[in-house]
Amino acid sequence: MKARDLSVLLGVILIIIMLVIPLPGWLLSVLILCNISLALIVILVSMNTQEALQFSIFPSLLLLLTLFRLGLNVSTTRSILSEADAGGVIDTFGSFVIGNNPLVGFVVFVILVIIQFLVITKGSERVSEVAARFTLDAMPGKQMSIDADLNAGLISEQQAKERREKVENEADFHGAMDGASKFVKGDAIAGIIIVLINIVFGLIIGMVQMGFTFTEAINTYMRLTVGDGLVSQIPALLIATATGIVVTKTTTSGNLGSDVTGQLLQYPKLLFIAAGTVFFLGLTPINFFLTTAIAGILALGGYALLRQTNETDEPDIEEEVQTESSAMKSPESVVSLLNMDPIEFEFGYALIPLVDTDQGGDLLDRVVMIRRQLAIELGIVVPVVRIRDNIQLEPNSYRLKIKGNEVAAGELLLDHYLAMSPEMDEDDMDGINTKEPAFGLPAKWISEDNKDEAELSGYTVVDPPSVVSTHITEVIKRHAHSLLGRQETKQLIDHLQESYPILVEEVTPEPLSVGDVQKVLAKLLRENISVRNMPIIFETLADFGKMTNDTELLAEYVRQALSAQITKQYAGDDMALNVITVSGKVEKMIAENIQQTEFGNYLALDPESQEQIIKMLHEEVEKISLQEETAVVLCSPAVRMYLKQLLDRFMPQVVVLSYNELEPNVHVQSVGVVNIA
Incomplete structure (x- = not known):
């Protein structure tokens, strides 16, 4: 254990000893001086902190110092009443303050107590209470502001995390200070009671047990009582003042000294007015x-500050030019231009109300929910979406970029609603024909006056923010595999390692690197398979990673291990699935045309056979699409990967599953067969 930690523990034990065991006068003097020194250190630290959280230990420290001071009061009271002596420090303080008049000394002490109790302590308690309440009330707003800055790209994930922790710590600190301020109030009350006890019972003990006359008793016990009160109340006053300083510290970035001098003297001309007023008083x-003399000092101070302000305000043009020139020439200014945001959402000036919270825009909050939703659905942390306006776009248009490349675009009419109906061809609703941007369905922009009529007619009516939110969600889903790089994969692995350290050690860095794991996860995401169940994925990689380093083949093994998840995703709760099966002839043809190389396996099928398979499959997909069902092709595990590679170039939306990726209890119904002559 470190010496610092041990000293705190010994200090607490010493407080307990003071409450029980009588201490000699010389030791009390040492402890009293230590108490005064600690109080001085606390108030100096509180004055030099720039924000309250830099002194976050203050509530607990306040409790310990209060307990220490009360322990000293108990020990000194025991010595005063039993021996009429409490050490040289108390005797010196009492004699110096009282002098030859005990009544005057007592009055001075009472005034000191009143100042502490009625002014500083009561004020600190009230400020602590109000600060705690307002800090807790402001927490939701601060959290939303952090999320908005994060989604706007103004801050990074790490900065957002630090800000959230700071908000939580501020709430905890002010809540603790609200309770700790009650210790200061109780300490002041206890000090008053202890003084009264020392005087009353001191007179009784002195006159009854020690044989003092009334004058001797009043001189002796009044001197010791006032001395004891001073040596305890002066540190208490300093601690109470420190409490007030800490809880009244606002949003300034400097310490108390710099803030007072900087803000009090920020208007030099006012010092001349003050100097003139004082002069006329003469x-x-x-x-x-x-x-x-005082007016002259104020005038000189105002002149010096005014001159200093003028010198500061005069810009050094040459220096500014040199600074700007050096900044343009520095490598950092060029390197910063190379940064590219993973996801960008740009919009025309007419769509600014979508983002502007003052105009009711909630797109930033929606993006927060989208990122949380996709984290649950896909199992990855979606990067921050940088949102910005772009005057080069059409006023009502927007576009989405993934790693600098435009992947989607759309157009919104903020004063309209998007109405969609499966029978749009027979539609007589007034509106502007368009297409729903996320899925390409036929739709119309209708006015708010026609909204109720459209809903009664069976249309799906969506407001513009929901339209763009759905579009952003679907685009990110489709490109999730490209958003997951090695750095993001390393973060997922580190998160898994916190709960499954042995499992991670068995997979990476040997036999698989982070890049290998990233390729497997990207392969799953490309086919819309969530990677949230990382333990099962790593269990599979641990089993098969030593057999092969072919990431395509490892992804197939992982898919089979995730059969329960895949079955639930496509079969639903009723565990029924309509599929298009692949004939044995087609599967044999594919298996016979797999080329194996040292860089992996691929399908080398002749163009005529490819065309026949694609044509037959397209016909079957058209039939099942008329029933508004997802097209699912079912084949053997040996050819699934290669059939999917073939279809990706022509029909990427078609889902290809193998028999091993479905649970045994799922009811499979074949609605078509892919065969060739």
């Missing part, structure tokens, strides 16, 4: 030479 019976 024309009254007040001392003329004294007022003139």
Whole structure:
């Protein structure tokens, strides 16, 4: 254990000893001086902190110092009442303050207690209470502001995490200070009661047990009581003042000294007004030479500050030019231009109300929910979506970029609603014909006056923010595999390692590198398979990674291990699935044309056979699409990967599953067969 930690523990034990065991006068003097020193350190630290969280230990420290001071009060009271002596420090304080008049000394002490209790302590308690309440009330707004900045690309994930932690810590700190301020109030009350006990019972003990006369008793016990009160109340006053400083610290970025001097003297001309006022006071019976001297000091201070301000305000043009020139020549200014955002959403100026919260825009909040939703559905952390306006776009248009490449675009009419109906060809609803951007369905932009009529007619009516949110969601889903790089994969692995360290060690860095794992995960995401179940994925990679390093083949093994998830995804709760099967002849043809190379396996089928398979499959997909069902092709595990590679070039939306990727209890119904002559 470190010496610092041990000193705190010994200090707490010493407090307990003071409450029980009588201490000699010399040791009490040492502890009293230590108490005063600690109080000085606390108030100096509180004055030099730039924000309250830099002194986050203050609530707990306040409790320990209060307990220490009360322990000293108990020990000194025991010594005063039993021996009429409490050490040289208390005796010196009492004699210095009282002098030859005990009543005057007692009055001074009472005034000191009143100042602490009624002014500083009560004020600190009230400020602590209000600060705690307002901090807790402001937490949701601060969290939303952080999320908005994150989605706008103004801050990074790490910065957002740090800001959230700071908001939580501020709430905890002010809540603790609200309770800790009650210790200061209780300490002041206890100090008053202890003084009264020392005086009353001191007089009784002195006159009854020790044989003092009333004058001797009042001089002795009044001196010791006032001395004891001073040595305890002065540190208490300092601690109470420190409490007030900490809880009243606002949003300034400097310490108390720099803030006071910087803000109090920020208007130099006002010092001349103050100097003139003080000078004219000298024309009254007040001392003329004294007022003139003070007025001269104020005037000189104002002149010096005004001159300093003027020098600061004059820009050094040459220096600015040199700074700008050096900034343009520096490598950092060029390197920063190379940064590329993973996801960008750009919009025309007419769509600014979508984002502007002052105009009711909630797109930033929607993007937050989209990222959370996709984290649950896909199992990856979607990068921050940088949202910006672009005057080069049409006023009502927007576009989405993935790693700098435009992947989607659309157009919105903010004063309209998008109405969709499966029978759009027979539609007589007034509106502007368009297509729903996410899925390409026929739709119309209708006015708000026609909204109720469209809903009663069976249309699906969506407001513009929901339209663009759905589009963003679907685009990110389709390109999730390209958003998952090695760095993002490493973050997923590190997260998994916190719960499954042995499993991660068995997979990476040997036999598979982070790049290998990334390729497997990207392969799954490309076919819309969630990678959230990382333990099962890594269990499979641990089993088969030592047999092969072919990431395509490893992805097939992982798919089979995720059979329960895949079955649930496509068969639903009723565990029924309509599929298009592949004939044995077609599967044999594909298997016979697989070329194996040292760089992996691929399908080398002749163009005529490819055309026949694609044509037959297209006909079957057309039939099942008329029933508004997802086209699912079912084949053997040996050819699934290669059949999917073939279809990706012509029909990427078709789902290809193998028999091993379905649970045994699923009811499979074949609605078509792919065969060739």
